[in-house]
Amino acid sequence: MYRAEVFVTLKPVVNDPAGLTIRGGLHALGFKSVKEVRAGKYLVITVEETDEDRARALVEDMAHQLLANAVIEDFRVELQQESASPLVAEGRAAELHS
Amino acid sequence: MRTGIVVFPGTWSDRDCAHAVGEILGEPVRYIDHRERDLHDLELVILPGGFSYGDHLRCGAIARFAPVMEAVSDFANRGGLVLGICNGFQILQEARLLPGALLRNASCEFRCEWVHLRVEQSDSAFTLDARPGQVLRIPISHGEGNFFADAQTLESLERDGRVVFRYCAPDGRVTAAANPNGSLRNIAGISNARGNVVGMMPHPERACEALLGGDDGLAVFRSAIHALARVPV
Numbered sequence: 001m002y003r004a005e006v007f008v009t010l011k012p013v014v015n016d017p018a019g020l021t022i023r024g025g026l027h028a029l030g031f032k033s034v035k036e037v038r039a040g041k042y043l044v045i046t047v048e049e050t051d052e053d054r055a056r057a058l059v060e061d062m063a064h065q066l067l068a069n070a071v072i073e074d075f076r077v078e079l080q081q082e083s084a085s086p087l088v089a090e091g092r093a094a095e096l097h098s
Numbered sequence: 099m100r101t102g103i104v105v106f107p108g109t110w111s112d113r114d115c116a117h118a119v120g121e122i123l124g125e126p127v128r129y130i131d132h133r134e135r136d137l138h139d140l141e142l143v144i145l146p147g148g149f150s151y152g153d154h155l156r157c158g159a160i161a162r163f164a165p166v167m168e169a170v171s172d173f174a175n176r177g178g179l180v181l182g183i184c185n186g187f188q189i190l191q192e193a194r195l196l197p198g199a200l201l202r203n204a205s206c207e208f209r210c211e212w213v214h215l216r217v218e219q220s221d222s223a224f225t226l227d228a229r230p231g232q233v234l235r236i237p238i239s240h241g242e243g244n245f246f247a248d249a250q251t252l253e254s255l256e257r258d259g260r261v262v263f264r265y266c267a268p269d270g271r272v273t274a275a276a277n278p279n280g281s282l283r284n285i286a287g288i289s290n291a292r293g294n295v296v297g298m299m300p301h302p303e304r305a306c307e308a309l310l311g312g313d314d315g316l317a318v319f320r321s322a323i324h325a326l327a328r329v330p331v
Contacts (some may be wrong), residue, residue, distance in 0.1 A: 015204070015280070017205070017206050018202060018206060018242070041155075050113075066155070069192065069199055071191070071198065071199040071247070084331070
């Protein structure tokens with residue numbers, strides 16, 4: 001099982017009104033040294049795959065097809081192996097005991 | 099004009115569109131469920147405004163994969179008339195039937211107000227009845243209508259006359275003050291190369307009766323009727 005963290009961000013050439021507004025808020029709070037804020041999306045996707053390369057390829061395919069819009073956004077995928085989630089583990093334990 | 103209006107979960111302007119086309123113009127209208135796959139009985143398909151699938155991830159991103167969208171794409175490629183209004187425009191872009199994207203309004207505010215639109219070209223199926231330079235008064239109602247396209251796409255849209263509407267002052271001047279959402283070059287609506295697919299952020303269906311504040315939106319729907327009379331689907 002792999003846990004993928006997907007970071008979707010607006011391309012550098014695309015204006016980011018949310019980031020500009022947050023920067024304004026930080027300036028108002030006194031964080032005068034804040035130069036730039038870029039807002040984006042963060043998704044965590046768990047896939048039941050055993051091969052790391054395949055898991056990465058799948059998540060990148062998801063990002064190309066749906067998670068990011070290539071017209072305005074870039075994405076980055078970080079992958080880490082994970083043991084079965086507690087719920088799944090419980091389910092398996094239940095199976096073993098039945 | 100046999101008209102179909104697509105209804106996704108979260109669509110909100112379907113009945114306004116049906117009222118404009120069916121009641122005011124007296125044309126036959128039916129609703130299209132988002133799971134339908136056959137649009138052969140239709141001449142015009144409208145993707146209305148709203149918040150399809152809660153606007154989750156990105157406006158229009160999930161709707162694009164609804165079963166009906168494959169049929170809409172085939173319908174458009176056959177030359178059928180397709181009008182995307184507001185969320186419908188966002189869906190057409192996500193489906194790559196129109197270029198560019200619609201970002202969050204530069205103000206970060208939802209804008210619900212009357213705006214003025216300058217008709218930039220009268221060759222599209224939805225502006226045949228208008229003349230270039232004509233000013234239409236039509237309301238907007240959106241939080242993500244900030245038109246963006248890369249420099250190359252913008253140039254080709256301008257060069258090929260595919261910018262259909264621009265936000266303008268009441269006298270037709272295209273000014274920064276008349277731009278309600280930060281759209282590049284004040285773009286409010288564009289067409290595909292063939293002119294049978296148009297996307298626009300403003301709501302013409304909400305400007306079809308003087309009683310409701312104005313009827314400039316009728317030009318959009320009447321143009322479609324005349325486009326069909328000229329080149330039957």
